[in-house]
Amino acid sequence: MTDMSVSKRIAIVGSEEATVEKTPDRASDLLAAAARVFARQGFHDTKVSDIVGEAKVAQGTFYLYFKNKQDIYFRLVSGCCQRVLDHLAAASAVRKQVKTANEARENSLRLMIELFRLLESEEAILRLILTDSSSIDPAIDKMLISLKEALVEHVELHLRVGIQDGYFRQLDTKIIAQSMVGMVYHLSFERFVRGRDLGVPLEQLAQEIVNFEYQGLLI
Amino acid sequence: MTDMSVSKRIAIVGSEEATVEKTPDRASDLLAAAARVFARQGFHDTKVSDIVGEAKVAQGTFYLYFKNKQDIYFRLVSGCCQRVLDHLAAASAVRKQVKTANEARENSLRLMIELFRLLESEEAILRLILTDSSSIDPAIDKMLISLKEALVEHVELHLRVGIQDGYFRQLDTKIIAQSMVGMVYHLSFERFVRGRDLGVPLEQLAQEIVNFEYQGLLI
Amino acid sequence: MTDMSVSKRIAIVGSEEATVEKTPDRASDLLAAAARVFARQGFHDTKVSDIVGEAKVAQGTFYLYFKNKQDIYFRLVSGCCQRVLDHLAAASAVRKQVKTANEARENSLRLMIELFRLLESEEAILRLILTDSSSIDPAIDKMLISLKEALVEHVELHLRVGIQDGYFRQLDTKIIAQSMVGMVYHLSFERFVRGRDLGVPLEQLAQEIVNFEYQGLLI
Amino acid sequence: MTDMSVSKRIAIVGSEEATVEKTPDRASDLLAAAARVFARQGFHDTKVSDIVGEAKVAQGTFYLYFKNKQDIYFRLVSGCCQRVLDHLAAASAVRKQVKTANEARENSLRLMIELFRLLESEEAILRLILTDSSSIDPAIDKMLISLKEALVEHVELHLRVGIQDGYFRQLDTKIIAQSMVGMVYHLSFERFVRGRDLGVPLEQLAQEIVNFEYQGLLI
DNA sequence: AATGAATGAGTATTCATTCAT
DNA sequence: TATGAATGAATACTCATTCAT
Numbered sequence: 001m002t003d004m005s006v007s008k009r010i011a012i013v014g015s016e017e018a019t020v021e022k023t024p025d026r027a028s029d030l031l032a033a034a035a036r037v038f039a040r041q042g043f044h045d046t047k048v049s050d051i052v053g054e055a056k057v058a059q060g061t062f063y064l065y066f067k068n069k070q071d072i073y074f075r076l077v078s079g080c081c082q083r084v085l086d087h088l089a090a091a092s093a094v095r096k097q098v099k100t101a102n103e104a105r106e107n108s109l110r111l112m113i114e115l116f117r118l119l120e121s122e123e124a125i126l127r128l129i130l131t132d133s134s135s136i137d138p139a140i141d142k143m144l145i146s147l148k149e150a151l152v153e154h155v156e157l158h159l160r161v162g163i164q165d166g167y168f169r170q171l172d173t174k175i176i177a178q179s180m181v182g183m184v185y186h187l188s189f190e191r192f193v194r195g196r197d198l199g200v201p202l203e204q205l206a207q208e209i210v211n212f213e214y215q216g217l218l219i
Numbered sequence: 220m221t222d223m224s225v226s227k228r229i230a231i232v233g234s235e236e237a238t239v240e241k242t243p244d245r246a247s248d249l250l251a252a253a254a255r256v257f258a259r260q261g262f263h264d265t266k267v268s269d270i271v272g273e274a275k276v277a278q279g280t281f282y283l284y285f286k287n288k289q290d291i292y293f294r295l296v297s298g299c300c301q302r303v304l305d306h307l308a309a310a311s312a313v314r315k316q317v318k319t320a321n322e323a324r325e326n327s328l329r330l331m332i333e334l335f336r337l338l339e340s341e342e343a344i345l346r347l348i349l350t351d352s353s354s355i356d357p358a359i360d361k362m363l364i365s366l367k368e369a370l371v372e373h374v375e376l377h378l379r380v381g382i383q384d385g386y387f388r389q390l391d392t393k394i395i396a397q398s399m400v401g402m403v404y405h406l407s408f409e410r411f412v413r414g415r416d417l418g419v420p421l422e423q424l425a426q427e428i429v430n431f432e433y434q435g436l437l438i
Numbered sequence: 439m440t441d442m443s444v445s446k447r448i449a450i451v452g453s454e455e456a457t458v459e460k461t462p463d464r465a466s467d468l469l470a471a472a473a474r475v476f477a478r479q480g481f482h483d484t485k486v487s488d489i490v491g492e493a494k495v496a497q498g499t500f501y502l503y504f505k506n507k508q509d510i511y512f513r514l515v516s517g518c519c520q521r522v523l524d525h526l527a528a529a530s531a532v533r534k535q536v537k538t539a540n541e542a543r544e545n546s547l548r549l550m551i552e553l554f555r556l557l558e559s560e561e562a563i564l565r566l567i568l569t570d571s572s573s574i575d576p577a578i579d580k581m582l583i584s585l586k587e588a589l590v591e592h593v594e595l596h597l598r599v600g601i602q603d604g605y606f607r608q609l610d611t612k613i614i615a616q617s618m619v620g621m622v623y624h625l626s627f628e629r630f631v632r633g634r635d636l637g638v639p640l641e642q643l644a645q646e647i648v649n650f651e652y653q654g655l656l657i
Numbered sequence: 658m659t660d661m662s663v664s665k666r667i668a669i670v671g672s673e674e675a676t677v678e679k680t681p682d683r684a685s686d687l688l689a690a691a692a693r694v695f696a697r698q699g700f701h702d703t704k705v706s707d708i709v710g711e712a713k714v715a716q717g718t719f720y721l722y723f724k725n726k727q728d729i730y731f732r733l734v735s736g737c738c739q740r741v742l743d744h745l746a747a748a749s750a751v752r753k754q755v756k757t758a759n760e761a762r763e764n765s766l767r768l769m770i771e772l773f774r775l776l777e778s779e780e781a782i783l784r785l786i787l788t789d790s791s792s793i794d795p796a797i798d799k800m801l802i803s804l805k806e807a808l809v810e811h812v813e814l815h816l817r818v819g820i821q822d823g824y825f826r827q828l829d830t831k832i833i834a835q836s837m838v839g840m841v842y843h844l845s846f847e848r849f850v851r852g853r854d855l856g857v858p859l860e861q862l863a864q865e866i867v868n869f870e871y872q873g874l875l876i
Numbered sequence: 877a878a879t880g881a882a883t884g885a886g887t888a889t890t891c892a893t894t895c896a897t
Numbered sequence: 898t899a900t901g902a903a904t905g906a907a908t909a910c911t912c913a914t915t916c917a918t
Contacts, residue, residue: 024902026902026903041354042353042354043354044263044354045354047886047887047888048887048888048889049887049888057903057904058903058904058905059888059889059904059905059906060889060890060891060903060904060905060906061902061903061904061905062889063888063889063890064902064903068888068889069888101437131353131354132353132354134261134350134351135260135261135262135263135264135350135351159436162436166438167437167438168436168437168438169434169436169437169438171427171430171431171436172417172419172427174417174418175406175417175419175424175427175428175431176427176431176436178405178406178409178417179402179405179406179428179431180402181405182401182402182403182404182405182406183398183399183401183402183405184401185401185405186397186398186400186401186402186404186405187394187397187398187401190397198391198393198394198397199393200391200394205394208390208391208394208395209394209398211390212390212394212395212398212435213435213436214435214436214437215388215434215435215437216431216432216433216434216435216436217378217381217387217388217390217395217432217433217435218320218386218387218388218433218434219385219386219387219388245877245878266911266912266913267912267913267914268912268913276878276879277878277879277880278879278880278881278913278914279878279879279880279881279914279915279916280877280878280879280880281914282913282914282915283877283878287913287914288913464898464899479792480791480792481792482701482792483792485890485891485892486891486892486893487891487892495899495900496899496900496901497892497893497900497901497902498893498894498895498899498900498901498902499898499899499900499901500892500893501892501893501894502898502899506892506893507892539875569791569792570791570792572699572788572789573698573699573700573701573702573788573789597874600874604876605875605876606874606875606876607872607874607875607876609865609868609869609874610855610857610865612855612856613844613855613857613862613865613866613869614865614869614874616843616844616847616855617840617843617844617866617869618840619843620839620840620841620842620843620844621836621837621839621840621843622839623839623843624835624836624838624839624840624842624843625832625835625836625839628835636829636831636832636835637831638829638832643832646828646829646832646833647832647836649828650828650832650833650836650873651873651874652873652874652875653826653872653873653875654869654870654871654872654873654874655816655819655825655826655828655833655870655871655873656758656824656825656826656871656872657823657824657825657826681881683881683882704907704908704909705908705909705910706908706909714882714883715882715883715884716883716884716885716909716910717882717883717884717885717910717911717912718881718882718883718884719910720909720910720911721881721882725909725910726909
């Protein structure tokens, strides 16, 4: 179910479907196996031998494609981060046309749903990112901080536009952007990592959050 | 000499100064040392020898007071959790008198500030809890989940009261409570773990959040 | 392109230039590459992958021509030994005509110079023999012992002849022959392996040694 | 039979001989064990597990006293070198009184015998030094070069004095000193490492060499 | 209680060698 | 012949834990 789109992008153009079932791409096999094992056991309790066992390749094969355990972990996490960032960039492109509060709200809702859907599809790696990724490698820390900052930046821009266009009140964009990102992180953790759906489908979850963000608690 | 309020807050106000200068409490020494070393290096990069080195006791002494490395970590984290829970219980007791939206808002602000102050004083252990604590010990996972659920429960009750009393709109209390806890977790992480104060004093930070919670983004 | 005279000195003088530019002699390529890499890194720090890398052939190709790493090392060393032994045999043939002390001395000088010249041309492999070759393979040990014994034998014969012919004093030919071989080994090491020329050209070095051998230290 | 005098220098002054039999000095045990195993198998074929097996201590104990395999080897070799250098220094002190050729010759003989006796007592480590020590550690290479240079320096001084005092002929002291050291190295190798006594007792061996050095081959 | 030397299980990583193409 | 991906045996080193003193 994971989407290890790293390689294995086998163009099944038409002919010879027979070869499709067996394109021996060790790097992809290992990446997919690692995602499964890491998600199950966490980074620190995963041995390289677990990964190669899961991927059904020899121990030495691992080191043909990855420098070490941190390396494969990093590639897993950075792949996921990249996909989220790509999604964000695509979303940013669309935002331009927003003029009114209602348009902004609809836009926010749509983005929230799309983001949740993306995260849902990255469940296994999201689990790693949200529970496991500290102190493994400085490069990983840096990447995750970058990701978060990109999200905050995205939200902040959205807020500044709203304030400028007069439909958001004066507020500290830094703080509120951080708060909003915090909500999303935490709800993603509950839903996709802990598996607690909070009794609602994804779309409704997004709706509730957007309502809360826009209107607050008061009647 | 210890900077850890973990235990032994023995106020020997007048008598027996002789024992004061050197309270030979190895357990406290070790806990304090462990807090410092864990905060600096994280759980996985900390050796028992680092802790005993910092505490200036012998290797074997460690095992006189703690079953193993997980044990001392657990005690550190559970101590912190307990203090937060105690604080929460005290806060709950006070809430009863709230009647109007304004009272609720003032109450929320006060609680938020107090909570931030408490977390600020627990900085070292908070760092552990927010960056390091996964997959170390099931007991730790369980405790942290309990803590979070207690917080969510507390917020939810607050929300339900507000809805019942007519000053909060109809909303999914579970989702919104989770969202609000997510905000606090995330802002605490940014401020106390990453050391980013977002350009404002603690009180103003709390004010911004409470405003956002109550009014939302819209004008 | 190879700098190794090890084998395949195929002089294709006139016909078929096409094959000349690229004599696809993998064995020679590998031997030459190995000599270079071994001289640079020593036997134990040289990987087969270093050799094939230097020779620009695939890993598997190595095992088409050599049983293993010891094998190529052995072939390198035994080639060099053989050339020294051949030289020695040639020298022995000439010695017969010596009658007087002066003739013997001239003969010794000439042989010494020739030997040094030969060793100079074998610098890379000499380095292996003199610094690296122990405990790699019993066959190598045996070969090097044979070489040394041949040298000692050669010297001893020279000494016995001199004694018999009355121009050398009574002495323990075994011990003195060993001593003389020891001198040559050691000076070769200093000069060709460590690169210390001791401030004199090769010819003068030989002259000094022969003087010392014949006259000793005393005035 | 080895003399691992590194530590274990237990002063058996008088009382309590009982404790002597069992002074548990792991470092010495390991050093002695390593000397035996290295001498038997050579550096590269010796595993740390071989050493701890021979010393009958646990694997981890090794790393309590030595950084790694190179470290224990280095300590073994440097101890031996130090003892040879100490011996040399003591010998240098005595030389001063030499005036005539005969005194020099007697002195040389005495020193040669003493040196051989010392080397004989260091047999196990001498084997390592003469067969095994290259390319293990730059520090070892440097130390062995220093040792050799100290020996050469010692001999050269001896030669210069003899030339100055008129009993040695004009000769290139550098080259001849190197030659003489080469003889000693080689004969030591044959006798102590290969175990070939060349049919004579040590004293006679020394006598033959000194005769050769002083008088040369000619009658 | 306190010590710290000793233990040994646990694991990442390398690299010679093979073999299907 | 030539290739180079795959193999997996081999081994150094760490560090939590014990226990005799």
